Amino acid sequence: MRVNIFFKFIFLTALALTINAKELKIVGAWKITGMEPAQSGYIFSRTQVAETLMTVDKTGKVIPSLAKKIEVSKDGLTWDITLREKVKFHDGSSLNANIVVSNLNREVVLTKSVLRKVPLKSIEAIDNKVQIKLNSQFSPLPAYLAHYSTIILSKNSFDTNGKTTKIIGTGAYKIKSISVPSSVKLTKNENWWNGEANIKDISYLAVPKGESRTLMVKSGEANIAYNIMPISAKTLKRNPNLNTTVVAIPRTSMLKVNAASPYLNNKNLREAISLSINRKGIAKALLHNETLAATQMFPSGVNGWHNTSIKQLTYDIEKAKALLEKEGWKVGKDGYRYKNGKKLEITLDTYASRSLNHIATAIKAQLKKSGIYLKVIIGDYTEIVNKHKDNTLELGLISRNFSLVPNPLGTLLSDYSKGGATWGAMNWDNPSMFKYLDELKKGGQLDIRDKITELLQNELPTIPVVYSELIVVSNKKLKNFYVDPYELNYFLSEIKW
């Protein structure tokens, strides 16, 4: 009897060890384009190799991570960050204020990371605290310190010129081997300050082709596959061994309007375009999910910014026609509208990503019903940047992520301030907007957010079309698997077999 129990114990222990020893294989679309955090920091931040001073919890709230506490002076110009104690990097060295300061003061971080958007005066180590001094008030600073480009690495990660050569972080996993640009193998960090990861070994493989990711997770070659195409998700949902998780993410596909162009400087014309777009139809036919039809700039998951009190964007072709008539655009023999012998012709630039190319052609067909001729140019996304720069863009269909800095104010400050930005407004100079943004930047009342969203809805400097979703397929055997809509963390340390 005793022998029997002994063998059972041995067998179960061996089984448990085998299961724990099994490598968790993740496939995603993102390549490791380099070692610099501003380039590929998201891979190391998502896989919990490296951590930032701040992070985001599962409700989207910015909370301390490597920072224990963050305090701001009364004038809003000095931020003191107390660091968590007893935090060690994967090479055994300790986290301290000097290391954090040297990380954040690197030239590449100051010029290429999100910190370049912050009015920084200095970053210094004082009494083992990190002190950030600003030239002007900037309330969303904590959210900027959660961005992947500000991950904190050991001093042994850099060469003598301050260039990142290795990723030695403080996270739940450390790098076992890395093969730029396609794969990284991780093993758990036994000395993680925040507990212990459940799965020992993890591998991440960049597989740019969506079809290949689908086939890999279907065959069992991958345990988790990120960014599955909606068309593939349909078949994967029927697979009894797989779980398909669909999460709405704070990303909106929208029309970027050059508010100085001869036609689009007219608000009624912008509204007519908006009313002519059948968003539900596009969402249903092209994205296979009708709920992705945009009703305003921010999807419902963006707490504090999704405004239910404003009039939602709708599809009303008759109202669109009436607005065009009011502006003097009459229907010609060819079905398109003319004014003073000029055809209502607008050029739309877009690129083949997130179905934008298909959405553009759908919008072209829908605007035709109102008599607007849309000339669609499908190129590369860098064309949007260049055409914004030389002011030749008329209308662009783009996709904007509001969670890169996990406080949408960061994105709005960049996109809708004076002069606009590549992925935001163009030649839309609205004093009320600048005033509201400035007030919020200085830590003003949160109800200003409602005024901003209302203004965006009424003025339409960008016209929201559809929201986005993230489809992730995982093996059913995995427990505690969570998909972060902010895409900052894969929460790998919580996953169990």
Place this chain on the structure above:
Amino acid sequence: MVKTLSLRIVQALALALFVHTICFIMMQMLPGDQATQIAAGRYGADSLSIDIAESVSIELGLDKPIIEQYWNSLYHLLTLNLGHSLISGEKVIDAITVQLGYSIYLTAIAFCLSLIIAFPIGVFTGLNAHSKADKLGLLFSVFLKAIPPFVLGIILILILSIQFTLLPPAGYEDFTYMILPALTLALGLSAVSSRVIRESMSDVAQSSYFKYAKYKGLSNRVMIKQHGIKNTSIPILAFLALQSIYLIDGVVVVEAIFAFPGIGQALVEAIFSRDVPMIQGTVLVLGLLFVLINLFIDIISQYLDPRLKSKNA
């Protein structure tokens, strides 16, 4: 032999200069701003902005006159310095060494596999020209050649990875990950090779020396081994050298489908992100490899047919 070697060395030098210049010109001729493309390759769409593109332009000296940029790159080439990738910052030679290693491994297996498939089919159909088997061989050949590699690759994954779970569908960890991409390349390659072998074998079978060997009473096996294979090999070798072009072309598609970390995928990415040193380095190495393959084929051909030696002497 000396003449062959010196000819190929001159060819390699001319090729290096030509490839370097053409790549540089073509990259300059592409529409769009180079600095913006590089910034996009480095930082991705969401982080791309005008200020980032401008800082990249200053950092890499892309604001300097084009002629100056060209002379700088030529100087690097002459000093055998392929430079650093503009995207990852990695040494181009290091990146190519790793990626090319994977691709050579893959193409070598594909090449051998294609010969294993093509030789028996080609020899058999050549010896039985215009028979039903020959027509079936032609059908097999046309069918395989007509299917694009990306379709063939997905069909193989669906059958061998999804349906029968025999092989991993993509990625690279060990030899088993090499089989499907190699098979995809090999099937496309063998479709044409088998027909060339068939033609060559058919010619040999019609030749007087082959008939004479038959009248002498030699068995089929001995005839093919002693007279068939060797005489058939010379034109086939020349053809196979040309096929290396197909392999280089094919790996680009196949590596993308199978997420294989080879040079084909790296080249496509480098082109998209305007990583000029990476493109120049990769194309140069591929070009030199092609010269090397031809040199190797020349030497083998001379060994197989000593008459070529006297011609080249």
